[in-house]
Amino acid sequence: MKTVLITGANRGIGLSLVKLYVQQGWQVHATYRSEYNAQELLNLGHQHLICHELEVTDYPAVSTLAEQLPAIDLLINNAGYYGPKGYGFGNTDVDEWRKVFEINSIAPLKLVEALYPNLQQGLLKKIACLSSKVGSMTENTSGGGYIYRSSKAALNSVVKSLSNDLAPNGFTVIALHPGWVQTEMGGPNALIDTETSAKGLALVIDSVEPTHSGEFINFDGTRLPW
Numbered sequence: 001m002k003t004v005l006i007t008g009a010n011r012g013i014g015l016s017l018v019k020l021y022v023q024q025g026w027q028v029h030a031t032y033r034s035e036y037n038a039q040e041l042l043n044l045g046h047q048h049l050i051c052h053e054l055e056v057t058d059y060p061a062v063s064t065l066a067e068q069l070p071a072i073d074l075l076i077n078n079a080g081y082y083g084p085k086g087y088g089f090g091n092t093d094v095d096e097w098r099k100v101f102e103i104n105s106i107a108p109l110k111l112v113e114a115l116y117p118n119l120q121q122g123l124l125k126k127i128a129c130l131s132s133k134v135g136s137m138t139e140n141t142s143g144g145g146y147i148y149r150s151s152k153a154a155l156n157s158v159v160k161s162l163s164n165d166l167a168p169n170g171f172t173v174i175a176l177h178p179g180w181v182q183t184e185m186g187g188p189n190a191l192i193d194t195e196t197s198a199k200g201l202a203l204v205i206d207s208v209e210p211t212h213s214g215e216f217i218n219f220d221g222t223r224l225p226w
Contacts, residue, residue, distance in 0.1 A: 001025065001026065001027050001048070002025075002026050002027070002073045002074070002123070002124065003026065003027040003028075003029065003070060003071060003072050003073050003074070003122065004021050004026050004027070004028055004029070004072070004073065004074040004075070004076060005029040005030075005031070005069065005072050005074070005075050005076070005115065006018055006021070006028065006029070006030050006031070006076045006078055007031045007054070007056055007076070007077055007078050007079035007111065008031065008032075008033075008056070008078045008079030008080060009030035009031055009032055009041055009051075009078065010030075010032035010033070010034075010037055010038035010040070010041045011037065011038075011040070011041075012181070012194055013078060013130065013178050013181060013194050013197050013198060013201075014030070014076075014078040014079070015040060015041055015194070016194040016195050016197065016198035017076060017078065017198045017201065017202065018030045018041065018044070018049065019044070019198075020195075020198045020199065020202055021202070022044070022046050022048055022049050024202075025048070026048065027048050027050075027070075028046075028048060028049045028050070029050050029051075029052060029069060029072075030049060030050070030051050030052070031051075031052045031053070031054040031056070031065075031079070032051060032052075032053060032054070033053070033054070033055055033056075033079075034053075035053060038051070038053075052065055056079045056103065056107040056111060057102050057103060057106070057107050059110050059114070062110060062111055062114045063114045065114075066114040066115050066117070066118060069115070069118050070118070070121075071118055071119075071121035071122045071123075072115060072118040072119050072121075072122050073119075073122035073123055073124035073125070073126065074122070074124055074126045074127075074128070074205065075111065075112065075115055075119060075126070075127045075128070076128045076130070076205075077107075077108040077111060077112075077127070077128070077129040077130060078130045079103065079107065080103060080104050080130060081099065081100050081103040081104060082100070082148055083096045083097070083099065083100040083147045083148055084096050084147075087146070087147065088144045088145075088146075089143075089144070089146075092146050092147060093147075096147060097146075097147045097150075100147050100148060100151045101147075101150070101151050101154065103151075104148075104151035104152060104154070104155055105151050105152075105154035105155050105158060108129050108155060108158060109158050109162070112127060112162060119171070120169065124172075125166075125169070125170050125171045125172065126171070126172045126173075126174075126205060126208070127162065127166075127171060127172070127173045127174070128173075128174055128176055128201070128205050129155055129158070129159050129173075129174070129175050129176065130176055130178055130201075131152050131155050131156055131159070131175040131176060131177060131216065132148070132152045132177055132178075133177045133218070133224060134148060134149050134152060135149055135150075135151070135152025135153040135154075135155065135156050136153075136156075136216070136224055136225055136226060137153065137225075137226060138225035138226065139224070139225065155175065156175050156216060156226060159173055159174065159175040159214065159216075160214050160226075163213040163214030164214065166213075167210065167213060170210055171210070171213065172208050172209060172210050172212060172213045173213050173214065174204075174205075174208055174212060174213065174214070174215055174216075174217055175215070175216045175217070176201055176204060176205075176216075176217055176218075176219065177216070177217070177218045177219060177224055178197045178200075178201060178219050179191065179192050179196070179197050179200070179218070179219045179220075180192065181193070181194055181196075181197045182194065196219075197219050200219035200220055200221070201219050203221070204217050204219065204221055207221070
């Protein structure tokens with residue numbers, strides 16, 4: 001049985017990914033930040049689903065969890081934070097910027113570092129980080145969005161460096177754009193639902209090999225520019 005760890009799994013895309021991988025027969029380890037906001041996840045109650053309360057920026061707790069986990073075939077760094085909306089030039093909250101950067105850019109790398117022994121023991125050796133097209137330098141033709149854009153651009157750089165550093169050990173590390181999804185972050189006018197996004201992401205993850213490591217890929221399989 002293949003094993004996946006999914007962070008930020010209590011709602012949205014993360015929850016849909018949990019449901020999908022459980023249905024596909026994986027052993028799923030899912031993290032959530034607060035029991036208050038994780039009832040749907042906790043109520044799934046599947047025999048191959050194990051839930052862990054975890055704040056991804058609590059690095060000692062991340063290390064403790066890693067010591068308790070088995071071999072991990074696939075890590076999906078899904079946990080993310082958008083930050084305040086409606087900000088722009090001249091109106092950027094520095095404290096929120098630091099918070100968004102910590103969750104979106106620093107925590108994913110620290111998770112990989114802590115879970116590296118588990119991932120080395122896995123057969124697939126795959127790491128997928130949920131990024132966003134707004135983090136693409138090429139795609140940025142409208143400006144604004146300083147906080148979230150910069151955090152995802154930084155995550156993309158983390159992915160690229162990891163792809164180089166872990167290549168000798170057969171790892172595949174990719175950045176994924178989930179699409180414009182109907183979540184709390186994406187809003188009700190988004191183009192696709194979480195199930196559609198999760199299915200597409202899972203297909204991409206399944207199809208990539210070490211030769212694809214370091215790529216930025218849309219949920220429909222198309223390559224995105226940095």
